[in-house]
Structure formats: C-alpha cells, structure tokens
Amino acid sequence: MKGFLGSLCRLGGIRGYSGTFKRSQLRLEGVKDVIAVASGKGGVGKSTTAVNLAVALAKNCQLKVGLLDADVYGPSVPMMMKIDRKPDITEDKKMIPIENYGVKCMSMGFLVEKDAPIVWRGPMVMSALAKMTRGVDWGNLDILVVDMPPGTGDAQLTMTQNLQLSGALIVSTPQDIALMDARRGANMFSKVDVPILGFVENMSFFKCPHCGEPSFIFGKEGTRNAAASMGYKLIGEIPLEVDIRKGSDEGVPVVISAPDSVISKAYGDTAQNVVSKLEELAKEQTLHPEINL
C-alpha cells in the first residue's frame, strides 16, 4: 500500500508539478503554490500537522517545499524541525531559509532568543510577517506551507490577503468547541476568496497499545460532518499518538523517525490529497481562466 501511495504521490514530482497558477503573477518569486495550514483554535495540532505535511510533501511527493512559521507569538518550527541557528543573509539582504529534512524553513523563532517573550503590537507583527515572506530568498519552490497563527484576527487576514494563497487546509480535533472555531477559520478564507483544500481531523482516535481498541476521546466523525456541512471534504485523519508528540518535542517529525508507520501513511495520504486538490484547482483555472479561484 505504501508503495502504491508513494508512486501516486511521486507523480506530482515526475510530471513536473506546475502549481495552480491561478492569477497572472506569482505570489512570491519562484514559489508556485502557497498553502495555509490553519485552525480557528490554538492547540489542536496545527503546527504538528504543518510540519509533518511539509516533510511528507518533500519526501513522498518529491516536491520542493518550504515551511513558513507565521505563528509569530508562539513559533514551534525551530523545535519541531530541530533548527537552532540564525539564517544567513544574501548580498541583497534577504534571509536564507534553513533546510532540514528536505524542507526550507523560516520562523520568528530563528531570530529571537529561545525563551524571550515576543511582546509586540500589531504593526510590529505585520512588519515581521512581511520580512519572513518577501524578505526571504525562498529560491524555487513547488509549495510553501504556511503554519498560520491561531484565530481569525488582523495577522491572519493580512497574511491571507498578502500571500495570494492557492488554498487553505483547516485542522481541527473532532471536539465541538474546536469545530466551532474551525468553521470560523474556514469562513474567513471563503470571505477573501481563498479555496478550502479540505479539513484534517487531528487526534481522531487513540488506539490502545494493549488491546488495540480505538477510543474516540474528542468525539467521532465530528470533523467529517463539520466539513460536509460546509461543502468541504475531510482529506486527512491523524490519530492521537505518543510518537507524534515525541517527534515534535525531539525535533524529528514522525514521518522521518517512523516512515513505514500507520501514522506516516496518514500524513502521506494527506499530502497526496493536498497535491490532488491543487492539481484539480489548476485544471479548473486552465479551463476557466475567467474564474478567479
């Protein structure tokens, strides 16, 4: 099964992934598609999903991938991707993203001391976000994955509008309170005409390591139903697993430490679904260039 999915996913790389090229200009020079990984609520596993998805897109789908940690107040990428140095600067004063596990990364966490609090007002956040997007020499990328800050405020809206996103992925746990915020997040993207690539349910279930029985700690099927009620699809289901949490804390994403595991397959499937959805959007755009997707 892994081989089959792997080869399906690799098609993106072999065929020469062309991006959704929906508008005439590229969003960032050299970057074909920018996708947001978002959630309405904090703590549902958005960064964990963004990190493992980015690595799976690079590894399984053989795409050139970047990861932008836009969570300025609580950057997680340095720890999750095991990067603890400052970026080098090019002659024209652009930051060079730091690569690990085949993914080029940029995060506010690379620029400030590890435990320093980031106590900034809105305009400073906006300026930092601008520097971390256009002030970075991303080179040629197929996909830039943006780990968005939680919520639907100023920073999220500015990022969404400035980056000309190809699409957004909504991460939620199946719990009602998280789903309520996830719907808000999805509505924010729809309002500014960013297509929703799909929903990802994180912490779907916990499989007992002793008897193998699944427990639906945060409820069952909640994300699938919430997505369907808005006309979207569930394109990923990630279990609640100790290895996922360990991977984040130790800076080795589970798709690297346990590539043949069921969990890595779940992230690989999600990556494939993202690529398929982007290809679908690109086709629609080619057939109907008058539609601003």
Ligand SMILES: Nc1ncnc2c1ncn2[C@@H]1O[C@H](COP(=O)(O)OP(=O)(O)OP(=O)(O)O)[C@@H](O)[C@H]1O
């Ligand atoms: N599927 C999972 N199984 C086990 N632990 C998980 C899973 N997903 C996330 N976690 C853990 O849950 C915590 C929150 O995850 P994460 O930081 O990715 O959430 P977030 O939505 O990005 O949070 P914030 O919005 O506050 O940045 C972390 O400790 C992470 O390791």
